[in-house]
Amino acid sequence: MADVAKLAGVSHQTVSRVLNDHPKVRKETRARVLRAITALGYRRNLTARALVTRRSHRLGVVSFDTILYGPASTVHGIERAAREAGYFVSIMSLRTIDRAGVNEAIGHLAEQGVDGVVVVAPQRAAAQALADLPPGLPAVAVEGRHEGEVAVVSVDQREGARHATAHLLALGHDTVWHVSGPDDWLEAEGRQEGWRAALAAAGREIPEVLAGDWTPRSGYRAGRVLAARVAEVTAVFVANDQMALGLLRAFSEAGVRVPEQVSVVGFDDIPEAAYFTPALTTVRQDFGEVGRLSIGLLLKQIESSGTSGYDHLIVPPRFVIRDSTGRARSALPY
The missing domain is CATH 3.40.50.2300 (Response regulator)
Structure with a gap:
C-alpha cells in the first residue's frame, strides 16, 4: 500500500479510503490511486482486512x-x-x-x-x-x-401461471390442461395455484393434473396421454419449458399440430425456447x-x-x- 501511495502522490490513508470506497475522496484523486494500483498490480491482503473490519x-x-x-x-x-x-x-x-x-x-x-x-x-x-x-x-x-x-x-410464480392460463382462455379455449412440476417444489405449487385460480375465476372446468418432474421425458409421457385425448384437449399450460419440449415431441409424433389443434405455454423462457418447433410461448423469470x-x-x-x-x-x-x-x-x- 505504501508503494501505491508513493506512486499516486497521496497519503497511506487516502489509498485506504479509495480501497474501501469512501465517499469523501475527490474524483481526480480516486482515479490517480486506481491507476497506481493497476500499474503496480496491487492486491489487498484480505486476511488483514478481515481482522480490521x-x-x-x-x-x-x-x-x-x-x-x-x-x-x-x-x-x-x-x-x-x-x-x-x-x-x-x-x-x-x-x-x-x-x-x-x-x-x-x-x-x-x-x-x-x-x-x-x-x-x-x-x-x-x-x-x-x-x-x-x-x-x-x-x-x-x-x-x-x-x-x-x-x-x-x-x-411471483402464481401470477405467472395465472397470466399464462388467462392468455389461453382469452384465445377461446374452454379450459386449460396442466402438466405440473414435482409435488415437493414450492414453485410447482405456486404455478398450479395460479392455473387453478384463473380457471376458477373464469368459471371453467378444472381438468385433472398430469404430474411431471421437470424433465423432457416426463413432458413427453404427458404429451402422449394428452395426444390420445386431442378431441377434448385444446390448450395446455406446462410448468416448465423442458417438459414443454417433451410434450411438443409427443404431439409431433402423434400428428397433433401446435397451435392449430392444441396451444401450449411453458414457464422459464430458457434460451432454447425461441427455437422450439414452434417457438414456445412462455413465462420469463x-x-x-x-x-x-x-x-x-x-x-x-x-x-x-x-x-x-x-x-x-x-x-x-x-x-x-x-x-x-x-x-x-x-x-x-x-
Missing part, C-alpha cells in the same frame, strides 16, 4: 446439484451480484435436498466465517431448514416461503434481478447487524408470446 467479505450460497435451468440461473445471478458488490462467494452444492443436509451445509459455511448466506430453497425441505439457522447469521431465502425470521426473494435483490437484502442485514427486518421481495414475471399459442378450434371462423 471483522468481516470476511465472503458470502455463502446453499443450492443443490442440478442441471435444471431455473436453479442454475438463480445461483449464477446471485454469484454475479455478489461479485459486483465486492464479495467472494462460497457455494455448497447438495446432491439432494433434505433438512439435515441443508443445516449441515449452512453450519459448514458459518464455520468458514462467511458474513451471511443465501439459501436457494425451492423445495419444502430446504424452506423448513431455514428455521434452524445459527443465531445471528444474516440469511436470505430464494424461492422460499415467507415464514419465520428470514428474508425472502421470490418470483428475471434471475438477474432475483440475484441482485437477494444480495441487496443480505448486505442490508450485514450492515445493520441483523436489525433490518425480514422483507419479502417479489419479482414479477414477464409473459412472452410466440408461435405455440393460437385461437381455439371452436373460436375460428368457418
Whole structure:
C-alpha cells in the first residue's frame, strides 16, 4: 500500500479510503490511486482486512446439484451480484435436498466465517431448514416461503401461471390442461395455484393434473396421454419449458399440430425456447434481478447487524408470446 501511495502522490490513508470506497475522496484523486494500483498490480491482503473490519467479505450460497435451468440461473445471478458488490462467494452444492443436509451445509459455511448466506430453497425441505439457522447469521431465502425470521426473494410464480392460463382462455379455449412440476417444489405449487385460480375465476372446468418432474421425458409421457385425448384437449399450460419440449415431441409424433389443434405455454423462457418447433410461448423469470435483490437484502442485514427486518421481495414475471399459442378450434371462423 505504501508503494501505491508513493506512486499516486497521496497519503497511506487516502489509498485506504479509495480501497474501501469512501465517499469523501475527490474524483481526480480516486482515479490517480486506481491507476497506481493497476500499474503496480496491487492486491489487498484480505486476511488483514478481515481482522480490521471483522468481516470476511465472503458470502455463502446453499443450492443443490442440478442441471435444471431455473436453479442454475438463480445461483449464477446471485454469484454475479455478489461479485459486483465486492464479495467472494462460497457455494455448497447438495446432491439432494433434505433438512439435515441443508443445516449441515449452512453450519459448514458459518464455520468458514462467511458474513451471511443465501439459501436457494425451492423445495419444502430446504424452506423448513431455514428455521434452524445459527443465531445471528444474516440469511436470505430464494424461492422460499415467507415464514419465520428470514428474508425472502421470490418470483411471483402464481401470477405467472395465472397470466399464462388467462392468455389461453382469452384465445377461446374452454379450459386449460396442466402438466405440473414435482409435488415437493414450492414453485410447482405456486404455478398450479395460479392455473387453478384463473380457471376458477373464469368459471371453467378444472381438468385433472398430469404430474411431471421437470424433465423432457416426463413432458413427453404427458404429451402422449394428452395426444390420445386431442378431441377434448385444446390448450395446455406446462410448468416448465423442458417438459414443454417433451410434450411438443409427443404431439409431433402423434400428428397433433401446435397451435392449430392444441396451444401450449411453458414457464422459464430458457434460451432454447425461441427455437422450439414452434417457438414456445412462455413465462420469463428475471434471475438477474432475483440475484441482485437477494444480495441487496443480505448486505442490508450485514450492515445493520441483523436489525433490518425480514422483507419479502417479489419479482414479477414477464409473459412472452410466440408461435405455440393460437385461437381455439371452436373460436375460428368457418
